[in-house]
Amino acid sequence: MFKCRDEVSTLPPYELGGAFAEEMKKYGVARVVKLNSNEGPYPPFPAAIEAMQKAAASSNRYPDPSSHAVRLALAEKYSVPAESIAIGPGSVMLIRALMEVAINPGDEVIIPWPSFPPYLLATHIMGGRIRKVPLVDHTHDLPAMLAAITDKTKVIVICNPNNPTSTIITKSALDDYFEKVPAHILTILDEAYIDYIQDKDCPDGLDYLQIGKPVAVLRTFSKIYGLAGLRVGYGFTSPELAETLRRVQEGFPVSHVAQAAALASLERGDLVAERARLNAEGLAYFAAEFDKLGLSYAKPFANFAFVDVRQDAREMFQKLMRQGVLVRPGATYDSPTYERVTVGTPEENEIFIGALKKALEM
Template sequence: MQWKQVLSTIKPYKPGRSTEEVKQAYHLTNVVKLASNENPYGCASTVAEFLSSASMPFEIYPDGHGTTLRAKLAEKHCVEEASILFGNGSDEIISIISRALLDEKVHTIMPTPSFPQYAHNAKIEGADITEISLKDEHHDLNDFIEAINERTAIIWVCNPNNPTGSLIPKSELESFLERVPEDILVVLDEAYFEYVTDPDHVDSVALLDRFPNILVLRTFSKAYGLASFRMGYAVGSPEIITELNKVRNPFNNNTLAVAVATKALEDDAFIDMCRELNEKQRKRYRSFASERGIHMYDSETNFVLMEVPGDADEATEYLLRHGYIVRSGNALGTPGYIRITIGTDEQNSGLLHAFTLLLQEKVESNE
């Protein structure tokens, strides 16, 4: 086979271990997955009720335009319907953007550590990549500007950032956008937008009139609790969306996913509840880390990146043996840390108890 040469340098995505796999491996009856930033409260009850009674013509292709969902999102964000692009999760939209704009002749800029799909797709398209390391836990936007050259096509901004959870202040973001040339697409990936509680935060969709070269990514996989349906969307100028639609596969979102996302938009109270519960538990993690002198990134998401004693893989394995699946920082570009999805009060109690045992064991082994 005549594969692209770059594929020899890329490894396939390796998913985390499933709860059933961990149960069997460690002979456990109860395992809590806190590794993929899913919503521990599930989805809205109205969505669950809808799913129990929904009847759909399985033999008919999906509405490739997502007509009803498109209209509701346009109303929610006060934009034209032509300003919305749907994807099979935000991952597919990142692939669409990369395929539309990147090749071996162009250049792209992104933060590191951050969501790995930016670099993954850029490498496949053969683009020249500049990765800008975080500075003081945040995007170094000044270095982003300095890295721009005449071949730069896309700048990726993850806000809040994954895996650190850090947020770019409104003033810094707007100042940055003012300095980016208008012919460069700035992708603002806001998968965790619904979890942000910092008052110094901007809804980037409201910036579209001032900065028509931005594209805002959102998803139903996180706060809406619909990760299994793979439903993401982008909001941007109709001109940008039109070009991206030329790359998008027809019928890329299935009928059930579109219907469920449409229903989920009706329940703002559920999102408000999840945000409040998440913030309460996020403060709990912050206090836990502070009291024990453990560094934890300042998060505005539904996960925390917390320092561990010793190797991150070893800490992850220790927590697995206690029934908690977390993500090792060794796989995220943050060695010495683990990423923990913020669960329910009960789930977090168990995780923090296991973490305390880990700390105690490390202290005893060093004595």
């Protein structure tokens, strides 16, 4: 009988993110407030929608395999050579591609925990060994991550801001890390939420690339640009590694509709700033309401908060779901009393807080 590779057959079952629709109908939910996937609450920019519509008409053609125009635009925006940029179908697939490039069976990958579960999956699929290093105060413990290095360590993952805690690493802490990390280890610096950051003390991963550190800085169009459904992510790294990533990726990784939308989105720095401002207001509102409710939470910087609801987060999830609000229970992150809640529109944020208050009284 056919047997999958051991690394694949031992994978945990995939939990469907959208499987709640039927259950919500049962409870008569008229409106779903979706705050469980850290998507931006706003649609693509009008120019991006227009570009997609235009691009749709030439869908009979394969897309540009290297997303050349998007790479040039990113190169200009961030002052990084285009050869150092890789584009993928979501940054999550660049994480996969990096592990495919880096990991031989038995190699070790140091991963902060709790953090973004696809790091575990990408390592596991390649037969790599996962070394989880616990967060301290919801934040990366970089000295402990450095101390976890062995002669088998090939990759270290840093998620800044971290999903699910929404915390950031300070610039001095990351400077110190990059001074100490050995040159043969690749650091994957996942900055999926960096566009939301307004804190001056938050480091910019590109600074470390510029001084020649072995790093892949990953970012995405899925969050602030509102293009999660199109799947476009990008990474900055050495020209050699970017070229290798292009070689391991599927030939046409990003559709031309997605490339067109990404390109048009990059022109709207003003709208990005506006969304970052609205997001910061949403975070401040959540923090103030959690304080009033006496709930503790990690100080949030991204487009979500991680709050201790002081009860089984799965039960709390059910109570919120029956009121039409979807959040992410902390069990996935070994944080059984925490919920991760995405910042929505101001109206959605108020609906969530109203539902949370009711749920806490149930």
